[in-house]
Amino acid sequence: MNEDLYWTFIDIANGLLSGVMLGGYYAIIAIGLALTFGVMRLVNLAHGDMLVLAAYLAVLVLQFVPISPFITLALVIPVMFGVGYALQRFLLNAISVQSMERKGMSAGFGLMSPILVTFGLSIVIAHALLGGFASDARIIRNALSYSAVRLTEDLNLSTLRLIFFVIAVAILVALHLFLRRTHAGRAIRASADDAEIAPLMGIATPKINALASGIAIAIAGVAGVMVGMSRTFQPFDGPVFLLVAFGVVIVGGLGSIVGSLVGGVLLGITQVLAGTYFGPSAQLVAGYILILFVLAVRPQGLFARRR
Amino acid sequence: MSISAPDQPALLTVRGLSAYYGESRALYGVGFTVEKGTIHSIVGANGAGKSTLLRAIVGMMNRGRAAHTAGSIEFRGRRIDALPTEEIVGLGVTMVPEGRRLFASMSVEENLVCGAFLPRCRAALGETLETVYSLFPRLADRRQQPVSQMSGGEQQMVAIGRALMSSPELILLDELSLGLAPIVVDQIYERIAAINRRGVTCIVIEQDTERAMRVATAVSVLLEGRVVLEGDPDELGRERVSAAYFGLETAGKAAGPGG
Amino acid sequence: MLGGFLDRWLTGWRAKALVGIGLVVLILLPPVLGANSYVTQLLLTLFVFAVFGHAWNLLAGYCGLLSFGNQVYVGIAGFTMGILVYYGGVHVWVALPIAGLVSAAFAYLLAIPVRASLIGPAVLKPVAIGVAVWIGYEILVFYDPWWDVFGDPYVRRVMILLIIFLGAMPLLTLEGAYFAVATWLIAAAVGTVFNEWKLVGAGGGMRIPSSVTLEEMYYVGLILLVFATWIIRALLNSRIGLALTAVRDDPEAAGTVGVDVAKVKLLAFVLSGGLTGLAASLYFIEAVSLTPPSAFTVFWSAYFVFVVVAGGMGSLSGPIVGALIFVVIDRLLSGWLDQPLLILGLASVAVILVLPRGVIGAVDVLRRSRDARSAWRDLFEATALADLIGRLGRRRRGRNGNTVVAAYLVPGTPLPLLRPEAPGWKALFEGCEAAARSLEKARPDVLLVYSTQWVAVLDQLWQTRPRVRGIHVDENWHAFGDLAYDFDIDAELAQACIDQSDDVGVRSKPVNYDRFPIDTGTIVAANLLNPESRWPLAVASNNLYHDGALTGRLAALAVQCAADQNKRVALIGVGGLSGAVHRREIDPAEDSFAGDADDHWNRRLLDALIAGDAAQLRALLPDYAENARGDMGMKHLEWLLGGMGAQWCGAYVHAYGPVWGSGAAVVELALDERLARRGRARGIPVEAKRRLTVSADAPDVPATASAGRAAPAPKPAAPAHTAVATAPRRASVAAAPAAAAGNGVLYRNFRTQAEIDAQYDVEASVENFGIYVEFFLSNSERVRRKLKPELDIAYGPTAAEHLDLYPARAPDAPLHLFIHGGYWHSLSSKEFSFVAEGLAEAGVAVAVLNYDLCPNVTMTEIVRQNRAAVKWLYGNARRLNCDPDRISVSGHSAGGHLTAMLMATDWAGAWGLPRDVVKSGCAISGLFDLAPFEHSWLQPKLKLDAGEIERNSPIRHIPAAAGPLIVTLGGGESAEFHRQSQDFLAAWTRAGLKGAYLDLPGLNHFTVLEGYMDRRSPLSSAILRQIEETRGG
Secondary structure, eight states: HHHHHHHHHHHHHHHHHHHHHHHHHHHHHHHIIIIIIIOOOOTTHHHHHHHHHHHHHHHHHHSSOOOOOOHHHHHHHHHHHHHHHHIIIIIIGGGGHHHHHHHHHHHHHHHHHHHHHHHHHHHHOOOOOHHOOSSOBBOOOGGGOOOOSSSSSSSSEEEEHHHHHHHHHHHHHHHHHHHHSSSSHHHHHHHHOOOTTTTGOOHHHHHHHHHHHHHHHHHHHHHHHHHHHHHBOOOGGGGHHHHHHHHHHHHHHHTTTTHHHHHHHHHHHHHHHHHHHHOHHHHHHHHHHHHHHHHHHHOOOOOOOOO | OOOOOOSSOOSEEEEEEEETTTTTTEEEEEEEEEEOEEEEEEOOOOSSSSHHHHHHHTTOOOBTTTEEOOOOOOOEEEEESSSSSSHHHHTEEEEEETOOOOTTBBHHHHHHHTTOOOOHHHTTTTHHHHHHHHOOOHHHTTTTTTTGSOOHHHHHHHHHHHHHTTTEEEEEETTTTTOOOOOHHHHHHHHHHHHHHHTTOOOOESHHHHHHHHOOOOEEEEEEEEEEEEOOOOOOOHHHHHHHHHTTOOOOOOOSOOO | OOOHHHHHSOOHHHHHHHHHHHHHHHHHHHHHHOOHHHHHHHHHHHHHHHHHHHHIIIIIIIIIOSSOOTTHHHHHHHHHHHHIIIIIIIOHHHHHHHHHHHHHHHHHHHHHSSSSSTHHHHHHHHHHHHHHHHHHHHHHHOOOGGGOTTTSSHHHHHHHHHHHHHHSOGGOOOOOOHHHHHHHHHHHHHHHHHHOOOGTTGGEEOOOOOOOOOHHHHHHHHHHHHHHHHHHHHHHSSSSHHHHHHHHOHHHHHHHOOOOHHHHHHHHHHHHHHHHHHEEEEHHHOOEOOHHHHHHHHHHHHHHHHHHHHTTOOOOHHHHHHHHHHIIIIIGGTSSSSSSHHHHHHHHHHHHHHHHTTTHHHHHHHHSSHHHHHHHHHHHTSSSHHHHHHHHHHHHOOOOSOOOEEEEEEOOHHHHHOTTTTTTHHHHHHHHHHHHHHHHHHSSSSEEEEEEEEEEEEEEEEEOOSEEEEEEESSGGGGGEEEEEEEEEOOHHHHHHHHHGGGGOEEEEEEOTTOOOOHHHHHHHHHHHHHHHOEEEEEEEETTTSOOHHHHHHHHHHHHHHHHHTTTTTEEEESSSSOOOSSSOOOOOGGSSSSTTHHHHHHHHHHHHHHHHEEEEEEHHHHHHHHHOEEEEHHHHHHHHHHHGGGGOEEEEEEEEEEEEEEEEEEEESHHHHHHHHHHOOOOOOOOOOOOOOEEEEEETTOOSTTTTSSOOOHHHHTTTTTSOOOOOOOOTTTOOOOSSTEEEEEOOOOOOHHHHHHHHHHHSOOOOOHHHHHHHHHHHHHHHOOOOOEESSSSTTOOEEEEEOOOSTEEEEEEEEEEEETSSSSOOOGGGGGGHHHHHHEEEEEEEOOTTTTTSSSHHHHHHHHHHHHHHHTTTTTTTTEEEEEEEEEEEEHHHHHHHHHTOHHHHOSSSOOOOOOEEEEEOOOOGGGGGGGSHHHHHHHHHHHHHHHOOOOOOOOOSSOEEEEEETEEEOOOHHHHHHHHHHHHHHHHEEEEEEEETTTTTGGGGGGGGTTTTTHHHHHHHHHHHHOOO
């Protein structure tokens, strides 16, 4: 094999590999949103800011207790679960389509109000963080950030990204089993399928929605810490992550948790390839164009069941 | 108004129940009682308010300005008209909704297991599952099949089975025969009779008066949101029931003491 | 379309006036405030953000398209301005519209393939063309780099590919969250590309140099806002506008109706883009510098969302109000806190939670609520918090224990229901509506009704027919129309009452017949309190052999039966108050109590109810029933009292007034202290004219003593309570001056002061003088409120010389002077304001005179003051908008005397006025010979002497010429009064002067004045005729 052909092959292989790894990272970011957007049809525009919040939480913990970032998850996950549960139970349930209808508002407004409230919420969180942590970029120090795994002398993988990918797959499997095997999981799926009939099974939909939201935001917490370890973040980065999450969910397909991983990988690969051939900033634009393309062709996403 | 046994109160007593969807009114002061162990069928034309009545009983009409009710509903002497649906189901009342409304993303067994979400039902989950499969053998060999790929009759069986999973004392059945072939409907009603024999009280909503009269121990005829005729099917006879069904006869309460 | 209060209010002339004024103010503001004032700056920001709001509202509020990407137009317009001004040297005011058009073009680009799917044929053709153009451009740049506007091959390729892709993408086929995210992505993509584009200074951005002043920008902003508001309003009112709302409410349905949904969305989308572009251009002219990150940031959408949602989505005036709120928060508040956007975020979350309909919607909710209290509750219910608290509340809210949740006394007469618009009965109808509203709040399960008009004789009857409906014609009031009814009966409760009525020793029977005649009272109560038959009724009959106590026990039994059936009960007692009725035809507007003292007794009953004092009420009822002939012995009230039992603690009188002479009231019995307190504060609301006319035909009404008190008159038992203490008046004149005439005769054939006093002491001549005083005062106060006169206009130097002028509507109105009585020593103009009502209604201005009284001044001085008043009136008539040549006079009692004195005045000689300045006069119950008063109880005050009597007795000064005179008095007044009038009239006509006697039968010295309150009364019409006849002057 001649030299340049080999190197283009290596470039492509590296591109694919890092694209896949980036996909895992994107998947974690998106899974939480897939649960709330896919399962509960509720758009949470503050999802990105939840990630940033978790990252700052981890930074806060690390300031006092010098432990490995992964250990901080033990605190971040319950706290974020609480935030997610309370957000749904006391704020978003109050403006759901049903409660808007109770007050004689049109269903149209019921669909819009969560979007508007979470939009306001994202601004509130971003500025609260700005107030609390000032705007300088932060990163969660950890030993692994620069190590890499060498598959062959030319093909290598960032260790961190590999770990994220494994965690992503683990979370996906756990979530899948939870939704399939447990009563609570089935209840969440039931109220997603038919929110009006679920109560006939004895399911209190407001509580179940709150549970689902708690889980989603807890997963977002995990993603937040992962993000915090792999790149610098600032209070206003929420929307960046949100666009990624939305992209993955749309590409991956609504409600299909597994779809999130595939969507993430696809998006990852597209961005990496565009980056190598069209320059760094093309990476972002390519991602946007892919999402818009999928939106235009198959709004419900590639893997979703019929909507 | 059937004469209730003097000592223990009727299983379900509805008094002066009015129901509204926003401003428009669906029910006008409906009242009737259902005795334990009986099959009470409610007959009426389309839009007479039958489904609204069932939805009100299971608390699906407490939706603020969108839909609300007035009047009282008592289950075993306790007022349930203000409770949310899940608490009413907890007390032992459930409903097979119009159009079956199964959980599309789940299989037959998952739908059935969903029916036993209540803590008190989880302990005996295996046992109730077996009784349902014994009632509906056809479902036994299709446990893992997604419900979206089943025939109308089979879906109806899953819907009834799912309701039975919460081991209710009173089960409300809304338009069982909708969209099903007559022979299938016969099978289903035969199953209903079997369920009733196990001690489950039933309220059946039916447009087909003929079938309703045959299976029920008491019948109420609903016309434009009002109970216009009530009593024992045999006593009333088919002509009076269908006359009331079409609003021809404005006789007072048949069983009540004449003026 | 969400409620838009200003939209609806801004209709018709009000809208044009308000907008006109607003514009004028806004236009004049800057020069007034001076250059560069901070307020102008704020207003400019308000205009800009209002236009932004309009653009976003057009999509979200009217089309249901929630866009989070309008910032793409902000960036595009901003940089177009930059390129045009910085490179092209174009003036900003020329560049601005161009930038707007470029934004609109970009919006059109985004929206073109409205229907086709991305891979469909309709899209591939233009894409192919686009690619061909791109390749051509690449070749051109390859040959001549000057053409490369982008300055960087990478940016060029990405930009063109992006444009082609966005052009191909069917954005408008997306809905809801997808549309929102898609627009956001587009803005982010374009922003990223601009960030690399060197021409526009890449990340560093560029400047828009301009020398325009703040005022210029202010006016351009104002023009933009007016243009945006006008174009959206025009759009909405057009056929397209209706299509817009159809699209928003139900896109599928709209499609089926032939509305070209796609075209409508396209139009709205392009207009939204254009408007955003225009506003952004103006913003950047003021801001001067812009960078891609700041221009394309998603925070712009945050601003737009906040402005529209806070103001009121879907309403035309919402964005403007929202912009105002935004400016306040963003510019003013943020001065203190350093985080403007944090506040904005919190505010937008709060707005959705608290005011989902925005400020405009909230105002609309308030406007539509019936009264203040329920308004705030409706508003609260519209918020999401209510949901939260409601859920918590539901846990605790069992039933509050007692069965009776409300109780009402309502009139049984059908007239308020059949003639709600008649002035007299309108208040009662509205009272019933208020009662119906409070009944709705009490949420009863059943209404327990007892009507005095369902009469039964043998057994107690209970309605058990499940549903009663039909048409009823009342036997008395058939002329007023028929009564339709359709309500449900709680047969179960009725049956229970029948089964258990023997507990109270009553035999009850059910009534269950088709077409059974339902009594008027029950029908009226059902129609007024339960119009949509929201609750079933249980109706009991009024058995004539049952007394009040038994009726009360029956009610208690019924309540107990309801309690057994777990039902919440509202007690309804149907019947009137005082029973006397007018026998003759009356005008509903003039309705009044038939019985003389009915009003008085009704008030005592209502006061007892308001006080909530059972003992006082029990003691009063027998007297009341007998005196005011209470409806059926007030058994319907006993029904309520029996049913409520100890719960009763007061009453709230919604309305009270006469209905064809009989007393009627809408009373809500208070079951809790809160309502009782409100009832006590409210008291008895009465606006209707309260009359004291002794109607001739009321059989047993006390006929006034016709000839002196001695004549025995069938009088009712004197009311023990008469509050008015009659002052000890008749201290006999200490040293009665020696009788003027010989043989011990004081005056004519009267020998003693007592005989004279008996004839002239009017206060003693009527049974209950207090009523009349109270009548004068309350009606005077009402008329003053009604006619809003100019009070205490001085016509002379001293304190007492003033008059009250009741203006007439028309200019140059005739002027009528009224002189009050009071035996020259008491009362004032203020007790007689009511005399102006009738004449003022007939277009006559009325001056009610006030003059100084004996013993402060002599009788002569009083006469002088009256004459001075005429002189003043003549001089100032024009100023008072009256015709000086049409002055007429009337007076009562002492005022009658003074009227005669004015008629007998030599105006040309001493006063320099036209001889006939007083065109006509009317002396009521006048006193024309003062001689007898020297020997009366009045002497100590009047201090009359022969000279005073001679100078001031009109009978002794019949003028040579004078205008027409009417002499009148109440038929029931004393003989001496009749004599004085007849003697004077005889003397008057003997002298060849025009004079007439007006007979007012059946009226006493006080009720004679009532005629003044009604323009069509005999008294008023006589005066008005006189004024008309003397018009020629």
